[in-house]
Amino acid sequence: MPKLIVFIILNLILLNISNISSANENGSNFSCKWENKNETACIEIIGLVPNSSNFTKSGINKITITKKQILESGAVDLIDVLKSVPDINITQSGPKGQQASMFMRGTGSNHTLVMINGIPINDQSTTQGLHDFGVDFIQTIQQIEIYPGSTATNFGTNAIGGAVNIVLTGDYKDSISVATDYMGNYEFSGSKTYIYDESSLNVKIGSVKNETISARGNINDEEDSLNNYSTNINYEKFLSENTRIYSTTYLRKTIAEYDNSNTNQYGYEGDNKMGAIQLGLENQINSKKDNYIFYYNIYDREYDELGTIDTYESEVLGLKYDLSRILNKKLSYGIGSEFKYDWGYFDNNGSYEASTKGHSDNFALYGNLGWNIFENSNISLFSRRDDHKQTGANSTHKINFEKMFNNFNLGISYMNGIRNPTLYEMFGTDNYGYSGNRNLKPEKSNTYEMYSDIFLNEYVNLSLRAFKANIKNNIEYIDNKYQNDLDNIDLNQSGLTNQINIKLKNTSLNFFTSSLSSKKENGASQLRRPDKNYGLNLTKNFKNSIFGHLKFNIKYNHYGKHFDTHSTSFSTIEMDSTDLVDFKISKKFNNGNFYIKLNNALNETYQRPHGFNQEKRTIKFGFKY
Template structure:
């Protein structure tokens, strides 16, 4: 076992942030509100932050389907990491190689884990030092994240490359609700988060969020003898100011460090430690008038990862710079228009040492222009058109498009979407080498996709609605490993996904219920099922206000998820095996006492033991007590 420590660079960054806040001018406090609307600088602060969505305009935005999870919802259900939030979104499946902090892969509607674009305040942050340019969701925790937006299927492709399956947007804006939250299971398992906002006399809005997670529960290897732990530190500093009635300056500094124990095998459980750091900074200007909005953003982020296996150190480093400018216009009461451009430069390298040696070093850039039109020919009809052209360093010019038609008829909303998407090769696929003879391929074409979706929502009453989505997508020119390099398979359609997603939402007096069910078919070109994609998943969230004789008013919450049977690879002999389904139930109780919100969270209530993927263990029943205090 090892002693987890705070990385010096991370500590210095947090220290600088604290100094900036302490040295600010005298301040006025803003009180949180339950719900409100923004009205430029005169608006009241909101719990639910509305950020500009890339490549949209007023009417084209109406047909865009998304799931928004606020910080309040995250806290109320006792979520610790990103996976616990995303697993309840229709169309998303997650597998994690062990308990919290271990590597996690996310599959959106059956697509590959590198087909989901991850963004920070609308800017892509996928890690280019990974072999396939995917995002590891196992290292992300939610204590300093204010809001999560999820766009599934063709709702995401107009954001840019690598969004063929979907997109997940992390929002780090301040929420004006100053609070401290602590949750504890034992001395090795605890969570602390803080949020603090000040408004200076000269109208600067300054916000700091911090988070700490310590967890040590299970061995990563199923049946292992020692517990693997994780320590996550995160923080962000947000600053914004209205320079005049129409122009706002905004900036964000975000930092995260995740240190985790790993296991090499069932017989080699000690001495394997990972240190994963991520830094990001953004700043920009928003110009807003009644029918015109302009945005410009500059973004830079770095991933710095090291894995120490008994003295053999693997190092991964990537850096990315992005600048984006966009204009959104409402031309009249029937037509809106948006246009913009983006430049993105990615550089990365890694060195994998030991018995297997692999490395890469290289850079790519991508220049893009994009536009959209929203047309409202009738009061109940919206037509949205999206176009994007990307000029990539190695794959050249590639164009993608999307069309959406939405009908609004009394209580019924119906939509149809057709889209095309792409994924550009990763740095390793282009420049990588290993000691088994692999070499990268600079002549790779991008993977491409076509998707069709129909969706509908019927509101039986104001408090009762049913929604459904049917989809079918195909991926072409899939990048595959063959003959010591990566090539595009151009023989036929490589991956086929289709399915149906449905959801029921009901709200009664002092209670709410949400039920979802998904059916998925994800096939390879030979007709075989893709691994780790269950055919059926379903679940429910329920909450109710209770009034007990002994404890008085309480809030009860229940979360249940069924993850269906699926195919996987055996962790020892590499054969394909059928994995059993899992049923996980979490419950929470919340009680307000003397200004404190106290909570009892029980995850995996029935202590189900399962492997997902095969050979890797997951947390059993966990009981945590906590409180939240607002100031």
């Protein structure tokens, strides 16, 4: 409670600071202005990055995947979108709906922060604090943003490897879409917007049914089913040309069968429910922006294992305020604060019994300064201080320098990050003697990075990015207890990613390669992190003499050789590489779009991780109106 009081007082102070006059405050910064006309309103999606201002944005590594790109790819779930992004490796324990983990830049699966509209949504009832990407589907998602590398100064703790931001906003294009295959599986989505004098209400719904293969055992055994339902409601009202109130509500329910072992394949089902509510007030004109957000997240998960019920619940309540200012043509700054209260509980029954119940809170202050020190040269400084109930006060920082030349830019960054221990690591117990350790310290990281974007001509550009990072104070399970590793030997990661983008009149091509080295303390390679990945995404418009204008899309991804744990002997084994190809061809007519998609066209048979089958070749037919 004292932290909440401090939060309110500081925001009153920050509000007073924000009212100090600055240059060029007249006029609007919106390219879309609200006009009460009987026509579709324009929509502009601006990714909200906390702790950023005008001259610091160039120092933030951000990959944006738009709604158009998501639709062109034919993606069904979040994994379909992320698996072709450099710096990201994903494993999933079976077909769609099964638990999935992401390793960004070679870090652990609990080192990626996941957000909705810039608000963290990592489930506090998980033992390791990781996000399950297997239960998120894209039917109501408007945009996806990926931030490779430590982004602790922007988004807070747990973003050691990076962050993924799911953007949910109103979609002013009413639509209905359905896809199916010969096995009766389907994907459905719909969007409807109601526009009033100075406000709008958008409702989006989605549903997915998938039943293709068995997660474990013989790939032709019983098929593990998935049923997903999602709803997204967005409302906004303009109080004036520059001031609006807004809200986002997201509800998701994913029911998936899973297999406990090769011999126990029936009677296992997970029911994963999640909800998020965000209420905001935003004011923006040319030289300044203020944003207040109240948010509430809730998870309710149940796993039925032959009548034994495991229950996981968590809640997060938070308040946040961001301001950014342009002082003049050379300087910009931002200031913000956030108070967050986490509560979590789970009860795991059966042969392995574990439970936890606890809470924590965190109060953060952060700020940034952007300086256009020379012509086409920016220095960006970021700082954040998190005061956690259990681990105390910890600070993170970032400095970035970028120089623009005629046809390319060159940048260099240093950043650090932290991951606070989870509620289970601090308060949990199990029937093998583990008892929570409240004296744990946060894991900490350091990252050094160089990058360049080279514009060869108006059609071709090349992106290069190299990094080297380390993680210390690693939290490990030793002698029935989670402890910080104190041997002064760090986990080390380094890598190089390249992207070539070619955009012609009727063709766009993206080709990427990724080289990664992720090492344990003994120098051995980390599991499930291949050294080499590469792939491409090609979209081509062409005209056929019979069918007329068509759009063709091909996605190819090479997932390199890597080490994994054998699912029964638990020994370390080497896994072979995989080459996955997806095709999609679509035909647009009037207000409709018909398409055919071929997934896993080469019918690659593989397991990732070992012991868990992945889906075979499938053909889908879809229509959007």
